[in-house]
Amino acid sequence: MLAAPAAQAQDWPTRPLRLVVPFAPGGSSDVLARLIQPGLGAALGQPVVVENRSGAGSMLGTEYVARSPADGYTLLLADLPYTIVPALQSRMPYDVEKDLVPVAMVGAAPLLVFAHPSLPARDAAEFAALAKARPGHYTFGSGGVGAASHLMGELFQSATGTQITHVPYRGGGPAIQDLAAGNLHTVFVTIASAAPQLTSGQIRALGVMANERLRSHPDIPTFREQGIDLVAEHWWGLLAPRGTPEPVIRRIAEAMPGILAAPELGPRLEALAVIPRSDGPGPFGQRIAEDLVRWREVVRARGIAVQ
Structure with a gap:
């Protein structure tokens, strides 16, 4: 039984993957998803289909991925609001710290x-x-x-x-x-x-x-x-449903540096002032944890409330 997930991951992938963008087409997340789509597909040996599932401030698409089978075939392209929404919502249809796991960063852009x-x-x-x-x-x-x-x-x-x-x-x-x-x-x-x-x-x-x-x-x-001490950036990264086999996560994470280093991708990212970042699960997870704390503090200090 313990060997079954490893064997399954070794054969993965055997069919197309879905990369869910929790926003409407045309935004920065959608643009980045479509920029990495060909390279990700080539690296994994299967087509990657970008699927836009917008609504509820990104919660609709995020929940969809959180509830998807943890088999490596459904990924989420999350961005900074992933860590902001929990600070604003008293009730969430998913748990950002339990239902999804970090796979790899894609990039970051200063504000x-x-x-x-x-x-x-x-x-x-x-x-x-x-x-x-x-x-x-x-x-x-x-x-x-x-x-x-x-x-x-x-x-x-x-x-x-x-x-x-x-x-x-x-x-x-x-x-x-x-x-x-x-x-x-x-x-x-x-x-x-x-x-x-x-x-x-x-x-x-x-x-x-x-x-x-x-x-x-x-x-x-x-x-x-x-003279203004303020540094902040928007980031994008891949998440997967909790329980996704570790070998699958590792394979995607190890493919990201090569995908982002593709010669044809560099000029397009630079034009958008997006800095390629391929941090793996550990560093990416740490960034998410730090941002969750930061935005809770900002929301509380500024008295921000969703009507």
Whole structure:
């Protein structure tokens, strides 16, 4: 009986795999899933089908994977909200610390603050000065209460001692569009979420929450260069239902470095300011555990509640 799972894992995979994205098509998670899809399929010797299951702030797709058979044929492409949602929801249809296990990271991207060109601030420090002078006057949009873009705005206020009015939207896309239209002052998202508007000049970046400037955008100063001690990044990684055979998890994790190092993938990830990360189950699990604590503290300190 003990040998059965190992024998089964040794033969795995014998049919196509599903990579579930818990968001609608077109977002950064969907883009990344489709970028790694060919390489993952080639490495495992079976096709990988990307399946979008959006709804309930990513909980619908996440629950689907958590309840799927632990046979290695269904994976979840999780991202930062995986560790934010539990801080906001008193009741969850799954347990993030028990029902799914980390397999490997895919990448990470620092968060930036973007502004409409009409804002009279050249960088994040100048924006903070403006916000201090007029508490509540300036706005930041987000993809909804509790979204990563919302909590990044809350972190900025805590780090700078400012009061900025939060304007929630149903998704990050509409917030970016309203920023480009001049209906908002700022938005806190990744370049992957705002690349078209940034390239066209409809919005501009005031700073990046990273230790170093981005190779793809070396003109954008870091927050720390501006005297703001704030580093934060969005991440993406693969999770599997608890009970998935260890050899299966190990095989996927060991394939990720080669997949992410593919020459054709590098320029596409760099254009999105996504840094390839192939941390295995141990380091990835540690990151999840640390983020679960961090976002619970932010939600509690800022008094954030989902209506």
